[in-house]
Amino acid sequence: MPKINDVALAAGVSTATVSRVLNNSKTVNAELADRVRVAAHQLGYRPNGIARSLRRRSSDVIALIINDVSNPFFTAITRGVEDVAQRSGYSVLLCNTDEDPGKEATYLRVAEQQQVAGVILSPNTATSDVSRLFNAQVPLVVIDRTLNEPVDSVMVHSLNGAEAATQHLLASGWKRPACVAGPREASTASDRLHGFLEAVRQHGNLEELYEYAPFTQEGGANAAKSLLDLPTPPDSLFVANSQMALGVLDEVRRRGLRIGYDIGIITFDDAPWAPFISPPMSVVAQPAYEVGRRAAELLMERVISGTPLEPREVTLSTTLILRESSKRLPA
Amino acid sequence: MPKINDVALAAGVSTATVSRVLNNSKTVNAELADRVRVAAHQLGYRPNGIARSLRRRSSDVIALIINDVSNPFFTAITRGVEDVAQRSGYSVLLCNTDEDPGKEATYLRVAEQQQVAGVILSPNTATSDVSRLFNAQVPLVVIDRTLNEPVDSVMVHSLNGAEAATQHLLASGWKRPACVAGPREASTASDRLHGFLEAVRQHGNLEELYEYAPFTQEGGANAAKSLLDLPTPPDSLFVANSQMALGVLDEVRRRGLRIGYDIGIITFDDAPWAPFISPPMSVVAQPAYEVGRRAAELLMERVISGTPLEPREVTLSTTLILRESSKRLPA
DNA sequence: CTGAAAGCGCTAACAG
DNA sequence: CTGTTAGCGCTTTCAG
Numbered sequence: 147m148p149k150i151n152d153v154a155l156a157a158g159v160s161t162a163t164v165s166r167v168l169n170n171s172k173t174v175n176a177e178l179a180d181r182v183r184v185a186a187h188q189l190g191y192r193p194n195g196i197a198r199s200l201r202r203r204s205s206d207v208i209a210l211i212i213n214d215v216s217n218p219f220f221t222a223i224t225r226g227v228e229d230v231a232q233r234s235g236y237s238v239l240l241c242n243t244d245e246d247p248g249k250e251a252t253y254l255r256v257a258e259q260q261q262v263a264g265v266i267l268s269p270n271t272a273t274s275d276v277s278r279l280f281n282a283q284v285p286l287v288v289i290d291r292t293l294n295e296p297v298d299s300v301m302v303h304s305l306n307g308a309e310a311a312t313q314h315l316l317a318s319g320w321k322r323p324a325c326v327a328g329p330r331e332a333s334t335a336s337d338r339l340h341g342f343l344e345a346v347r348q349h350g351n352l353e354e355l356y357e358y359a360p361f362t363q364e365g366g367a368n369a370a371k372s373l374l375d376l377p378t379p380p381d382s383l384f385v386a387n388s389q390m391a392l393g394v395l396d397e398v399r400r401r402g403l404r405i406g407y408d409i410g411i412i413t414f415d416d417a418p419w420a421p422f423i424s425p426p427m428s429v430v431a432q433p434a435y436e437v438g439r440r441a442a443e444l445l446m447e448r449v450i451s452g453t454p455l456e457p458r459e460v461t462l463s464t465t466l467i468l469r470e471s472s473k474r475l476p477a
Numbered sequence: 478m479p480k481i482n483d484v485a486l487a488a489g490v491s492t493a494t495v496s497r498v499l500n501n502s503k504t505v506n507a508e509l510a511d512r513v514r515v516a517a518h519q520l521g522y523r524p525n526g527i528a529r530s531l532r533r534r535s536s537d538v539i540a541l542i543i544n545d546v547s548n549p550f551f552t553a554i555t556r557g558v559e560d561v562a563q564r565s566g567y568s569v570l571l572c573n574t575d576e577d578p579g580k581e582a583t584y585l586r587v588a589e590q591q592q593v594a595g596v597i598l599s600p601n602t603a604t605s606d607v608s609r610l611f612n613a614q615v616p617l618v619v620i621d622r623t624l625n626e627p628v629d630s631v632m633v634h635s636l637n638g639a640e641a642a643t644q645h646l647l648a649s650g651w652k653r654p655a656c657v658a659g660p661r662e663a664s665t666a667s668d669r670l671h672g673f674l675e676a677v678r679q680h681g682n683l684e685e686l687y688e689y690a691p692f693t694q695e696g697g698a699n700a701a702k703s704l705l706d707l708p709t710p711p712d713s714l715f716v717a718n719s720q721m722a723l724g725v726l727d728e729v730r731r732r733g734l735r736i737g738y739d740i741g742i743i744t745f746d747d748a749p750w751a752p753f754i755s756p757p758m759s760v761v762a763q764p765a766y767e768v769g770r771r772a773a774e775l776l777m778e779r780v781i782s783g784t785p786l787e788p789r790e791v792t793l794s795t796t797l798i799l800r801e802s803s804k805r806l807p808a
Numbered sequence: 809c810t811g812a813a814a815g816c817g818c819t820a821a822c823a824g
Numbered sequence: 825c826t827g828t829t830a831g832c833g834c835t836t837t838c839a840g
Contacts, residue, residue, distance in 0.1 A: 159827085161827090163827075165819055178825090178826085192586070195589075196527055196591065196592050196818090197832090201819045215552045215555050215571070225575075232580075239572065259523065392753065418547075421727075422726045423750065423755065424753075496834065500835080527832085528834040529833080530816095532835045533836095
């Protein structure tokens with residue numbers, strides 16, 4: 147691998163000039179610049195990003211740390227982030243924590259050690275430790291779940307969405323809704339549960355039925371199982387995310403329950419498969435791509451300006467998409 | 478941020494000793510080692526990974542470059558890779574190319590410049606340029622799609638799977654199967670198409686119906702549209718991946734075609750939603766997690782041993798999972 | 809077993 | 825406008 151010095155030698159200039167040319171400094175004589183470019187090209191020179199980062203104390207890479215790569219919500223976010231990062235000439239490195247605080251800590255450390263230009267984080271819990279990033283002055287924006295720190299954030303108003311979904315269940319004639327809630331530690335899970343409970347309380351006279359579980363297919367299946375095994379089981383389910391919904395569907399099918407007659411279902415997240423299951427799934431859609439886009443925009447501002455800004459907070463809204471699974475059909 | 482020198486000063490030793498302690502060199506006096514650890518801890522010292530990488534000419538990060546984060550096949554691979562990388566103390570950085578050769582080139586460059594310890598790549602086309610990685614001696618293993626180079630690879634025998642799926646369609650009584658094929662450039666797409674054609678030819682007397690399209694939901698929808706608009710449309714579809722299958726489903730529904738009566742469908746990839754659509758989708762399942770696991774194992778061997786090995790090639794098999802969508806029901 | 813010192817490849821003052 | 829030079833923070837010979 148040729149180094150900057152080889153290029154300098156070949157072009158008959160100093161390394162400083164090579165560096166200037168390669169970094170588009172405008173103050174270089176055109177003829178020299180050409181010689182440098184030719185030499186660099188002939189040698190197949192590639193700047194060593196590590197050395198550059200060490201010197202500059204920052205790279206042109208941002209890290210996106212998410213909880214679950216297989217959740218379509220996060221992959222849609224990823225697209226949003228990538229689109230704006232790319233436009234600014236940054237690459238995005240995706241890190242999957244799998245809801246594991248240990249992995250999250252590891253990736254936070256990697257991000258710091260690799261001197262990424264910035265990080266977008268969906269924290270496992272509100273107490274995830276970002277102090278090192280903070281000390282290292284690495285720009286950070288938090289998405290999806292809140293953090294107990296004053297930082298830039300892009301959130302979705304889960305509570306409202308959950309409340310609306312539950313009200314819809316009730317308005318459709320279901321009498322005994324329950325909530326398949328996510329894990330206690332996730333703010334989104336508790337927001338959605340609270341939205342659900344809010345609607346239940348407003349309706350009055352209803353038992354507060356819910357079950358915490360991990361945001362996974364298995365978690366959803368287990369929660370549904372517990373709920374449906376109750377002496378007086380619920381007749382409808384509000385599910386906290388689409389991964390869980392798959393598990394709920396599995397359990398419902400296993401029991402031979404007919405959606406629309408024996409049970410009503412509505413879930414958070416408009417997964418790509420939602421319209422195609424039977425019956426089509428009603429959902430509370432989150433503007434996932436938008437979350438990613440806005441987060442990346444906030445991050446890029448900080449990265450590029452470098453100036454310290456007041457923490458900014460953007461909150462987006464959900465959309466209720468009514469399909470069939472939540473409707474109550476005449477017997 | 479404290480540097481190694483600060484730790485050395487605080488512990489009253491040289492930077493070399495600090496480095497040795499932090500890298501678990503066994504040849505350090507226990508008492509000194511303790512002093513170093515205490516000092517490092519008190520100062521909140523974190524080694525600068527960039528500087529370390531520059532010196533060592535390698536980091537403890539591997540890159541996984543895939544075509545589509547939202548495809549469950551790739552996310553399952555990701556899990557496999559992460560599990561074994563983590564076991565060896567490596568972090569995996571996921572890069573999403575979105576089937577865009579430009580992005581692929583960018584990430585390959587990033588991988589080289591960031592001096593990752595190794596890369597696992599699902600190449601866009603068989604001619605993707607990995608020469609720079611090769612020159613830089615970065616261990617590489619290719620997955621999913623072939624590359625015109627002698628490198629370690631983990632593939633799935635697509636052709637057999639496609640052939641079996643098509644034979645099943647024919648054996649179920651469908652008379653006019655067509656293939657919703659992926660993009661020409663992807664070896665998986667052409668393998669699957671060839672498997673399909675193989676079965677069609679063996680059966681004899683059948684028209685060779687197929688349509689190339691991108692591996693996306695939209696691609697699948699468009700291909701289905703063309704095929705179903707034929708003067709004599711097919712009565713069954715073999716679809717090349719699960720993203721496309723969603724699009725096919727959409728188009729089929731739009732036309733009011735009843736799966737099982739008017740049309741039979743079978744697709745590659747056992748997406749999580751496959752059992753839950755109506756009717757449940759028959760699929761050719763790929764051992765995705767296994768692909769990731771094996772690929773990471775091959776990579777880790779190279780990374781850790783550092784010795785040049787002969788290129789190795791592992792090929793895994795598919796499994797036909799018959800559900801309802803491919804069955805032909807009596808009218 | 810430990811320390812001094814030489815870089816890894818690049819950028820950015822600082823001179824000229 | 826261009827070159828010289830001093831590091832960025834760490835690891836690793838090489839002496840002692």
